[in-house]
Amino acid sequence: MAVGAVAGVLAACLISPAHASAAAGAPATVPCPAGLAAKATCYSGQDSNGAHYSVAVPRSWNGTLVLHAHGGPGLGEESDPDRSADDLERWSVMVDQGYAWAGSAYRRGGYGTRMAASDTENLRRLFTKRFGRPDTTLIHGQSWGGNVAAKTIEVYGSGDDSPYDGALLTNGVLAGGSRGYDYRVDLRVVYQYYCRNHPRPTEPAYPLWMGLREDSAMTGAGLRARLQECTGYTSRPADRTPLQQRNLDDILAVTKIPERTLESHLTFATFTFRDIVRRVGTRSPFSNRHVRYSGSHDDAALNAGVERFDADPTARRDLSYDSDLTGAVSIPVLTLHAIDDPTAFVEHESAYRESLEGAHRDRHLLQTFTQESEHSGLSTAEYAGAVSALSGWVRTGRKPTPASVASSCPAFDAVYGTGCFFRPDHRPNAYASRVNPRAGATHWPAMTRSQERRWSRIENVGIAP
Numbered sequence: 106m107a108v109g110a111v112a113g114v115l116a117a118c119l120i121s122p123a124h125a126s127a128a129a130g131a132p133a134t135v136p137c138p139a140g141l142a143a144k145a146t147c148y149s150g151q152d153s154n155g156a157h158y159s160v161a162v163p164r165s166w167n168g169t170l171v172l173h174a175h176g177g178p179g180l181g182e183e184s185d186p187d188r189s190a191d192d193l194e195r196w197s198v199m200v201d202q203g204y205a206w207a208g209s210a211y212r213r214g215g216y217g218t219r220m221a222a223s224d225t226e227n228l229r230r231l232f233t234k235r236f237g238r239p240d241t242t243l244i245h246g247q248s249w250g251g252n253v254a255a256k257t258i259e260v261y262g263s264g265d266d267s268p269y270d271g272a273l274l275t276n277g278v279l280a281g282g283s284r285g286y287d288y289r290v291d292l293r294v295v296y297q298y299y300c301r302n303h304p305r306p307t308e309p310a311y312p313l314w315m316g317l318r319e320d321s322a323m324t325g326a327g328l329r330a331r332l333q334e335c336t337g338y339t340s341r342p343a344d345r346t347p348l349q350q351r352n353l354d355d356i357l358a359v360t361k362i363p364e365r366t367l368e369s370h371l372t373f374a375t376f377t378f379r380d381i382v383r384r385v386g387t388r389s390p391f392s393n394r395h396v397r398y399s400g401s402h403d404d405a406a407l408n409a410g411v412e413r414f415d416a417d418p419t420a421r422r423d424l425s426y427d428s429d430l431t432g433a434v435s436i437p438v439l440t441l442h443a444i445d446d447p448t449a450f451v452e453h454e455s456a457y458r459e460s461l462e463g464a465h466r467d468r469h470l471l472q473t474f475t476q477e478s479e480h481s482g483l484s485t486a487e488y489a490g491a492v493s494a495l496s497g498w499v500r501t502g503r504k505p506t507p508a509s510v511a512s513s514c515p516a517f518d519a520v521y522g523t524g525c526f527f528r529p530d531h532r533p534n535a536y537a538s539r540v541n542p543r544a545g546a547t548h549w550p551a552m553t554r555s556q557e558r559r560w561s562r563i564e565n566v567g568i569a570p
Contacts, residue, residue, distance in 0.1 A: 149189070157188070172244045241270045241271075272439070337350070337353065338368065445476070473529070487514060
């Protein structure tokens with residue numbers, strides 16, 4: 106539908122919002138975030154699967170819709186009604202630049218990449234039904250949402266009739282689930298080798314691939330207390346005991362995890378691992394059997410004493426089917442990643458590039474990098490420039506370059522003043538240079554298109570919505 110026609114539909118919607126909200130699942134008008142109040146009309150609703158969502162349409166809409174896939178995952182049992190509203194405020198730059206924006210909170214918390222992709226696609230269809238088909242539809246995913254967005258375009262956006270025209274993946278977890286968390290598997294076992302308090306010897310034992318036993322009442326605060334007890338990570342170095350300092354030094358050296366995100370990685374390797382394991386039938390999707398750990402003060406003792414386990418083949422298959430990427434994309438994909446991202450290491454980009462190369466689709470990929478050291482958010486000017494570059498690529502068919510994306514940023518920075526930190530010549534090292542590779546798991550993609558088709562015929566494969 107042309108922009109003018111869509112504007113007419115929107116005008117009719119604004120005349121009678123009460124009528125709009127009366128329809129089952131229809132979005133109702135709500136106040137916009139303060140910065141958008143004079144620029145857009147905002148809506149919220151809940152789809153037929155129970156997923157809450159937020160939508161914003163600029164008063165001067167450019168005809169392009171940006172679907173947002175959020176990161177996490179959160180671990181609540183139900184859809185969080187505040188999540189999509191918070192995301193709209195956080196990504197308001199998209200609306201400020203004239204794009205309509207829509208984000209789903211997903212139908213439940215917990216792990217499920219295909220579920221989140223389905224909920225994102227459901228929201229696209231809901232938007233189109235309510236407001237008319239946009240001239241262009243882009244999808245943006247941040248962090249785990251990058252995995253969700255990449256999965257969405259593979260499952261719902263392949264072929265010449267794709268409803269998606271381009272994808273922006275920022276600080277994405279692009280190595281997928283079966284390999285993308287191996288460094289947290291290593292953290293879980295290395296931590297326990299040195300600390301012996303997760304679980305304690307006096308507590309019921311369980312295999313560490315579980316993250317945490319199902320009936321444990323441990324909280325985030327309790328985990329932080331144990332981490333502090335073992336490493337003194339919140340204390341000044343002068344206030345740590347010699348053993349705490351050595352434990353901290355060894356854990357960081359072996360796992361290559363930055364000190365400032367040690368707690369968040371261990372939290373994921375505890376509570377999110379428990380959720381993942383629950384969703385694959387309480388079987389291990391993880392392995393560290395033949396990993397050789399190095400960098401500690403005594404590697405021989407570490408490798409002799411660390412807990413070892415194998416992956417259950419069907420559990421690993423289910424996690425792979427749910428979240429691994431085949432690289433089979435058919436639309437422009439632009440990635441933006443902080444070189445010093447302390448959470449989703451920049452080497453995830455190497456895994457994604459090799460996945461698209463393995464699928465012979467790398468012509469659709471442009472990767473850009475910035476000299477930043479945060480995970481949850483990059484410069485607003487960079488987001489504005491990246492989505493503009495992607496839009497231009499979609500509109501003209503001319504693929505930008507890292508240098509051209511970088512050179513466009515100062516114009517946006519004149520508006521937002523958040524800085525431009527692009528490094529056009531950067532190329533990250535191989536994923537295996539940062540994350541211990543598992544035997545037989547060094548090729549990319551981690552799941553081929555033929556494997557995906559074969560697995561799709563297996564009853565109850567993957568992770569249930």
